[in-house]
Amino acid sequence: MTLREAFASALQFLRARQGLSQHDIAPSVAQSYVSRLEAGKRSVSLEMSAELADAIGLHPLSFLAVVYAAKDGRPAHEILKLAEQQLTEALLLQAVIAQGSERTPQRRKAEAAQTARAVLEQKNDGKTQAETARSLQISTSTVGRYWHSDS
Incomplete structure (x- = not known):
């Protein structure tokens, strides 16, 4: 059924x-x-x-x-x-979920924010975009997107 x-x-x-x-x-x-x-x-x-x-x-x-x-x-x-x-x-039987509780960000958004912080940190440390891409193992276009979002 x-x-x-x-x-x-x-x-x-x-x-x-x-x-x-x-x-x-x-x-x-x-x-x-x-x-x-x-x-x-x-x-x-x-x-x-x-x-x-x-x-x-x-x-x-x-x-x-x-x-x-x-x-x-x-x-x-x-x-x-x-x-x-x-x-x-699941340890949920006694759990009470508060109304309007803070929503956790979606995984991709959280990962993107973490990547952005890492790129800007490397930029502030004086690394080039190419060095940052190799160091973080991400594409140079991704680095460029976050690199220029700081300005």
Whole structure:
């Protein structure tokens, strides 16, 4: 079963179990959209998934546990137990992520900034562009780009 099919099955199952209509669970979207979700013809955003879970009376994680249980053909408690085990092993079970926490720069941007600093350091030490390129094992065009960005 695909994830989309599992989502469709779980949504339909949970909605019917609560005795709710398609219109009841998502008043901010068209009933036809919910119908297409339940038919597995549409994908869903995280925001919409959370809204649907709330309308059904579940936490979004509980809702997704039911979805993944349907996908894997396992009970939801096994999915949740696996999640707890993985989070514990990764030392994340007790972690709290602060809102607006500082984002880490993308790896390439960080590497580029490090290269720029190294080029400018060599320039300040009186090295030529060719010497800097050989020393840092980068192309002379890369050295030239950072060399002239200081001015």
